[in-house]
Amino acid sequence: MMISTSRAALEEIATSLGFSDVRVCRADEAWAAAGRLEEFVEQGRHGSMGWMETTLQRRKQPTNMWPEAKSALVVAMNYGPESDPLEDLKATSTGNISVYARHRDYHDVMKGKLKQLAQTFARETGEEVKVFVDTAPLMEKPLAEKAGLGWQGKHTNLVSREHGSWLFLGVMLTTAELEPDTPEADYCGSCTACLDICPTDAFPAPYQLDARRCISYLTIEHKGPIPVEFRKAMGNRIYGCDDCLAVCPWNKFAATASEAKLVARDDLKSPPLADLLVLDDAGFRSLFSGSPIKRIGRDRFIRNCLIAAGNSGDAALLPLVDGLRSDPDPVVAEAADWALAQLK
Structure with a gap:
């Protein structure tokens, strides 16, 4: 019944x-x-x-x-x-965190x-x-x-x-x-904005995703070194990627988050890479307490920050990057070597 x-x-x-x-x-x-x-x-x-x-x-x-x-x-x-997350990609000396994790x-x-x-x-x-x-x-x-x-x-x-x-x-x-509701129709039409903006060409065809090329997958789920072919395209994205969501024309009807716990923390909107690269495990856990970022761990996060540093063009980050070349985690150390070469 x-x-x-x-x-x-x-x-x-x-x-x-x-x-x-x-x-x-x-x-x-x-x-x-x-x-x-x-x-x-x-x-x-x-x-x-x-x-x-x-x-x-x-x-x-x-x-x-x-x-x-x-x-x-x-x-x-x-x-x-509150604002267009694509604008945050321009501040290359800061880290860009996906909206959902701020x-x-x-x-x-x-x-x-x-x-x-x-x-x-x-x-x-x-x-x-x-x-x-x-x-x-x-x-x-x-x-x-x-x-x-x-x-x-x-x-x-x-x-x-x-x-x-x-x-x-x-x-x-x-x-x-x-009583079930009626399924929604597809209103994408001829628009391909989300496919065209993807930095790593992660969509083999409309409605298909290859996670292996997706920056969200690479920065969050992938545990090893980031493949070199994707590093420059990552820019300053240190946790996730919002490009395909942010460019969607249907967001003209989107409202800002009304739930107080989902309003972005000020310190996670555009955190300076210089502040993130110095984090040890305790500092990382403290900063991201209660955040979804905490689950990837300090080493994977610092790996992402080092790639962003290598893409930043900011010579002031050189000492911090150089210091991480001797990090105990080999993935972090390798990312530091790459970032140092890019900055030099």
């Missing part, structure tokens, strides 16, 4: 918790996303993210992870920046609120629920598209006509049979 009486209440609660939108889709239907994911992994475009391969079967369908799930309630929360870890912010929503729903309906915020083998973007929150654009990220591209997603799976 379809449960519809609680839908209006759900939307009211979601709004009061700070979610920008909430929609519903079936969780137990076959979909094209499964085949696309399988092809992505078969072609090796997931790079060193081995967990995508080991969890492939569970990822392909929500019910592979929870067979009793009938519906998916998908929520979105806006995290739009504040508290969104996983914690979103999950806490989604749990409140789910607990209320479970209490009122007696149905079982499980919540997910990018920490389980669940494909949230295809679910959001199916639920009508937006569509996966040519850059493979979700785009909304109401909210643009700056959206965090969360999912509540439930045993309840909720």
Whole structure:
């Protein structure tokens, strides 16, 4: 039996918790996303993210992870920046951190609120629920598209006509049979702005991504040395990349983040590379306490900062770079050698 009486209440609660939108889709239907994911992994475009391969079967369908799930309630929360992040690429002696990581870890912010929503729903309906915020083998973007929150654009990220591209997603799976919303149509049209701006040509074709060439993957997920062919293109990007999101014309409808915990910290908007290159492990952990950046660790972060230093043209960074050539971590030391050669 379809449960519809609680839908209006759900939307009211979601709004009061700070979610920008909430929609519903079936969780137990076959979909094209499964085949696309399988092809992505078969072609090796997931790079060193081995967990995508080991969890492939569970990822392909929500019910592979929870067979009793009938519906998916998908929520979105806006995290739009106060200004154009592409402007930050011009300040080459500073580090450019992806907009999503300039504040508290969104996983914690979103999950806490989604749990409140789910607990209320479970209490009122007696149905079982499980919540997910990018920490389980669940494909949230295809679910959001199916639920009508937006569509996966040519850059493979979700785009909304109401909210643009700056959206965090969360999912509540439930045993309840909720009335599904209509999937959103694709409004990318002939626009290729997101494909054209990519510094490393990470899109083999529209709607396809090769993570191995993506700066977000290289600076966050990739553990070894950054391939030399991508280093100059990284510019001052030290954690993630926003280019394909920031250039999307649909962002003219985007609003700045309203959730206080998602407002950018002043010290993470354009941090001077000179302040970052001196961080030891304790200093790194202290600076990024409560931040998603903390999970990549000091060594990987300093590797990224050294590449940015090599691209900066700032001779004042030479002593700091030179000092890191003897760093205990060989990946850091190699990046320092490269950066020193670039600055000289």
